[in-house]
Amino acid sequence: MAKSNRCIICGEQIGEVGQLCAWCQDPRVEEVLRGLINDIDSQLQQTTRIDIKMNPTFSLVADLGILGIRHPLLASFSKIIARLIVEGGKGIRRFKVSDLRYGQKDVKPFIVMLHDFGLVIYDEVNSEVVIPDNSLLLKIKYELEVEPRRNPAAAFALGYVTLKAILKTLEITKQRSVEYGEGVTCLYSMTKNRDGSVKIIMPKSFMATLSFVLGCWAKGITEFSELDIHKFMVSRGVTGKEFNEVLATLSCAFATAHGLYERASTEHLGRIVIYRFKLAGEYVRLYERIRMRQRTL
Amino acid sequence: MSYSIKVRLTNNRCWLCGYRKIVKSEIMLLPYICHWCSGEKVIGLINDIVIDAKEYLNQGKLSNCEDIDVLSFVADIGELGARHPYLKQFSKMMSIIAVQVALEHKYTPDRLVKVANGENLSEKWARVRECIDFLIDVGLLEVGEGRYIYERYRPSHLLLSLTASVEVVDVEKELPPRIAACIAGYAWLHGISTTINWLKEGAQGEVKGIAKLYAKGRDGKLSIPKSFTAPIMYLLGHLASGHDEFSEIELRTWLSSREILGKDADLIINLLARVIPSSHRLVNLVYDGHIYHFKFNPLYVRMRERYRERRREREV
Numbered sequence: 001m002a003k004s005n006r007c008i009i010c011g012e013q014i015g016e017v018g019q020l021c022a023w024c025q026d027p028r029v030e031e032v033l034r035g036l037i038n039d040i041d042s043q044l045q046q047t048t049r050i051d052i053k054m055n056p057t058f059s060l061v062a063d064l065g066i067l068g069i070r071h072p073l074l075a076s077f078s079k080i081i082a083r084l085i086v087e088g089g090k091g092i093r094r095f096k097v098s099d100l101r102y103g104q105k106d107v108k109p110f111i112v113m114l115h116d117f118g119l120v121i122y123d124e125v126n127s128e129v130v131i132p133d134n135s136l137l138l139k140i141k142y143e144l145e146v147e148p149r150r151n152p153a154a155a156f157a158l159g160y161v162t163l164k165a166i167l168k169t170l171e172i173t174k175q176r177s178v179e180y181g182e183g184v185t186c187l188y189s190m191t192k193n194r195d196g197s198v199k200i201i202m203p204k205s206f207m208a209t210l211s212f213v214l215g216c217w218a219k220g221i222t223e224f225s226e227l228d229i230h231k232f233m234v235s236r237g238v239t240g241k242e243f244n245e246v247l248a249t250l251s252c253a254f255a256t257a258h259g260l261y262e263r264a265s266t267e268h269l270g271r272i273v274i275y276r277f278k279l280a281g282e283y284v285r286l287y288e289r290i291r292m293r294q295r296t297l
Numbered sequence: 298m299s300y301s302i303k304v305r306l307t308n309n310r311c312w313l314c315g316y317r318k319i320v321k322s323e324i325m326l327l328p329y330i331c332h333w334c335s336g337e338k339v340i341g342l343i344n345d346i347v348i349d350a351k352e353y354l355n356q357g358k359l360s361n362c363e364d365i366d367v368l369s370f371v372a373d374i375g376e377l378g379a380r381h382p383y384l385k386q387f388s389k390m391m392s393i394i395a396v397q398v399a400l401e402h403k404y405t406p407d408r409l410v411k412v413a414n415g416e417n418l419s420e421k422w423a424r425v426r427e428c429i430d431f432l433i434d435v436g437l438l439e440v441g442e443g444r445y446i447y448e449r450y451r452p453s454h455l456l457l458s459l460t461a462s463v464e465v466v467d468v469e470k471e472l473p474p475r476i477a478a479c480i481a482g483y484a485w486l487h488g489i490s491t492t493i494n495w496l497k498e499g500a501q502g503e504v505k506g507i508a509k510l511y512a513k514g515r516d517g518k519l520s521i522p523k524s525f526t527a528p529i530m531y532l533l534g535h536l537a538s539g540h541d542e543f544s545e546i547e548l549r550t551w552l553s554s555r556e557i558l559g560k561d562a563d564l565i566i567n568l569l570a571r572v573i574p575s576s577h578r579l580v581n582l583v584y585d586g587h588i589y590h591f592k593f594n595p596l597y598v599r600m601r602e603r604y605r606e607r608r609r610e611r612e613v
Binding site for chain 1: 316319331332333538540541542543544546547550551553554555583585586587588590
């Protein structure tokens with residue numbers, strides 16, 4: 001991968017030492033994330049339904065996925081997932097990669113990522129995508145048929161692959177440096193400049209937000225304010241309008257509503273007014289449960 | 298008391314936390330106090346704590362102040378007060394009065410003069426008189442009759458009952474620090490509550506509550522002991538609003554609008570983070586890799602919930 005001076009997960013400038021920042025490298029993040037993914041995988045094997053409304057584990061993943069749905073780059077990936085879910089539900093299981101571009105030049109890394117996590121089978125020879133019978137996408141489709149009303153099950157797929165990709169990235173960085181097309185970099189777009197140099201663009205406003213939310217959750221921080229997230233975002237280059245959008249997303253001001261925070265209130269700190277967010281109680285309990293399980297293992 | 302305090306209060310300032318108001322409408326709407334310190338929730342919480350603590354102190358449970366959440370909270374407040382360079386003399390005076398009342402059922406102001414700050418004896422006496430006056434305000438002393446100061450301003454029933462419980466503790470000259478902090482903390486909180494009411498009523502007449510202890514300049518200008526009152530009001534206000542956590546940045550931002558910056562703000566944060574050795578348990582610390590996050594002691598969060606529940610029941 002081209003040399004980068006930024007954390008490959010959240011985008012913080014870190015110089016040329018390693019690929020991860022201190023926030024993402026924190027062992028608590030990996031530990032809790034692994035616990036969460038293991039929990040999801042074991043539940044997916046045991047249950048036939050992906051009940052987002054009742055199951056806090058699935059709900060958390062869907063809520064994290066919702067954070068990215070509005071991002072221009074990730075919106076294309078959401079569309080790909082949506083098409084696979086809808087067409088797969090009709091019985092169409094084979095798709096041409098060229099039909100899944102949705103404005104992106106190269107969706108192959110994302111397709112490969114879906115292949116790695118078992119959501120699809122990528123036939124490189126014929127440049128085709130096949131949905132296997134045991135795919136998570138089909139389960140999501142069945143869930144939407146059972147409970148079509150206000151069901152964010154589709155966001156679950158994006159959240160699930162993103163979290164798995166982050167975990168994979170954390171695992172790879174322990175052994176070697178991550179190359180483009182591995183781990184979370186599959187969600188990034190690569191362009192070539194006129195001089196032939198390669199530029200990788202990451203969806204920072206999503207990845208930095210996700211990293212902050214996930215990091216706070218994994219570190220046991222259940223409340224934070226606009227000032228905290230602002231400091232975090234500024235060091236990752238998310239400022240101005242972009243930061244306002246992040247704040248709007250977190251406070252459910254956009255049409256895509258998530259249930260991450262049970263309270264998003266304003267507070268007067270003397271001369272300024274700030275937003276305060278309080279994590280939903282069910283996610284605090286989920287964190288405690290995962291931590292407890294990790295300790296007993 | 299026989300002496301009168303002539304002080305000048307400007308209406309563009311909160312005389313508890315030190316917030317300076319810039320907007321004229323803000324000054325006209327609420328002079329002498331800020332929105333944070335005059336909120337219904339924070340006043341309710343302080344009153345609940347004071348009433349509950351008084352009840353426990355009347356029952357002689359001071360020696361168990363570690364096991365009772367409200368007394369432990371009060372002791373934590375008292376401990377922060379004992380750290381303040383100006384207010385610590387009054388903490389010492391309260392401790393001396395409590396010990397002497399416990400042993401002899403009276404107090405001698407001579408001993409108080411020894412711990413008072415001042416360039417000369419008259420200044421030191423003025424501090425002692427301020428302290429006695431303050432203790433009358435918070436109900437630890439009461440006005441009586443007699444020749445001596447300890448008869449004219451005799452220990453109240455509350456002070457006698459709390460010192461009765463001190464007797465069981467091995468007291469010779471000094472109280473155990475936690476018990477001393479608990480008595481002082483009760484006085485601080487009661488004093489804050491009295492001052493809030495006085496400021497809300499327009500700061501008319503003689504100064505009341507904790508403001509009596511503020512240092513006075515020769516021109517009658519009061520100096521707010523901000524490095525004590527501001528963090529206390531922040532903690533109480535934040536707890537009363539139903540929040541369980543806050544970060545270093547939030548606290549710094551809040552303090553900066555109270556003109557507490559740089560080293561002073563560092564000192565407060567270090568004290569809360571117990572980087573400066575302290576035995577308070579107000580907040581627990583989480584370091585996220587960048588900044589400190591403070592979490593209120595779960596005992597105090599439960600205490601707050603108990604009071605909220607009680608208030609809700611009363612309203613119903």
